[in-house]
Amino acid sequence: MLQGIYRILIELTNGKWSSVILKKFARSPVSRFVVPSFARIYQINLEEMEKGLSEYPTLHDLFVRTLKKEARNIDFHTDTVVSPVDAVLEDVGMIKETSDIMVKGKTYSIGEMLGDPAILTKYLNGTYMILYLSPSHYHRIHSPVNGTVTKQWELGSKSYPVNKWGLKYGRRTLSKNYRVITEVKTNYGHAAIVKVGAMFVNSIETTHKGSELEKGGEMAYFSFGSTVVLLFEKGSFQMDKSLHTPQELKVGERLGILVK
Numbered sequence: 001m002l003q004g005i006y007r008i009l010i011e012l013t014n015g016k017w018s019s020v021i022l023k024k025f026a027r028s029p030v031s032r033f034v035v036p037s038f039a040r041i042y043q044i045n046l047e048e049m050e051k052g053l054s055e056y057p058t059l060h061d062l063f064v065r066t067l068k069k070e071a072r073n074i075d076f077h078t079d080t081v082v083s084p085v086d087a088v089l090e091d092v093g094m095i096k097e098t099s100d101i102m103v104k105g106k107t108y109s110i111g112e113m114l115g116d117p118a119i120l121t122k123y124l125n126g127t128y129m130i131l132y133l134s135p136s137h138y139h140r141i142h143s144p145v146n147g148t149v150t151k152q153w154e155l156g157s158k159s160y161p162v163n164k165w166g167l168k169y170g171r172r173t174l175s176k177n178y179r180v181i182t183e184v185k186t187n188y189g190h191a192a193i194v195k196v197g198a199m200f201v202n203s204i205e206t207t208h209k210g211s212e213l214e215k216g217g218e219m220a221y222f223s224f225g226s227t228v229v230l231l232f233e234k235g236s237f238q239m240d241k242s243l244h245t246p247q248e249l250k251v252g253e254r255l256g257i258l259v260k
Helices: 002-013 016-027 029-041 059-063 110-114 164-169
Strands: 080-082 087-094 100-103 106-109 127-132 140-142 147-155 179-186 189-196 204-206 218-222 227-232 237-239 247-249 254-258
Touching: 016 029, 016 059, 029 059, 087 100, 087 227, 106 110, 110 179, 110 189, 110 227, 127 237, 179 204, 189 218
Parallel strands: none
Antiparallel strands: 080 254, 087 127, 087 247, 100 106, 127 227, 140 218, 147 179, 179 189, 189 227, 204 218, 237 254
16 A cells, blocks of 8 residues: 555656756755755755855755865775765665566666666676665765776656665666666776666766766766666676665765776
8 A cells, every 4th residue: 555655646746847846946046045944954064065055046056066175085996996976875786697686675677777788788697786865965976986988878757766765665766767877898897887867856967078987086966866876797896895785875985896
């Protein structure tokens, strides 16, 4: 019953017009009046922001805020993989030969998520990591590795919630939501960075130029809370044993190492 109610509520609030209204409000000058209360409710760290709270003219500007240069420490060791976002590490596991992964008791298809059978074969029996960003998190996305972008593409249209309730009760949220996928070739193999849109707002803006990615360098930003899924080829990644789920992470914190 809960599952049915949840889906009905999502359908009612994720229509074309409700999405348009929310997006327009977040970008309108009127939304500046809710900026202080939003920052207070979500306990946003004002000390690390590049600007003072009064300098954000809209709620959208606060969502996509930048931080002071010294706010995040990046692990620049050659073989390390770092968190691309401030987020909660929700799940980690192996991609099955069937391309399935199990998240919050539900089965998702990496093949459906990527939408490209030729690319999928690289990641079978590899590792996936799911990083969830709430509305309170810093929304900019940074590269987890050094490498060269071999392909970037978009899939999906609507976006449903990707928090723990969305993963549990939603309908194939990770593999059906609007998403932007970036595949990167590193010195240790390929990695895919799947940026998944969240409820209401599908905006994922790419900011990096050219094909070369530097670890810790900005790639894109979300206009609302969302999720990043990292995929690694079989045998190319070893996660740090100190990590657990769920766990709060910051941009630049070490997730593990790349291996040959």
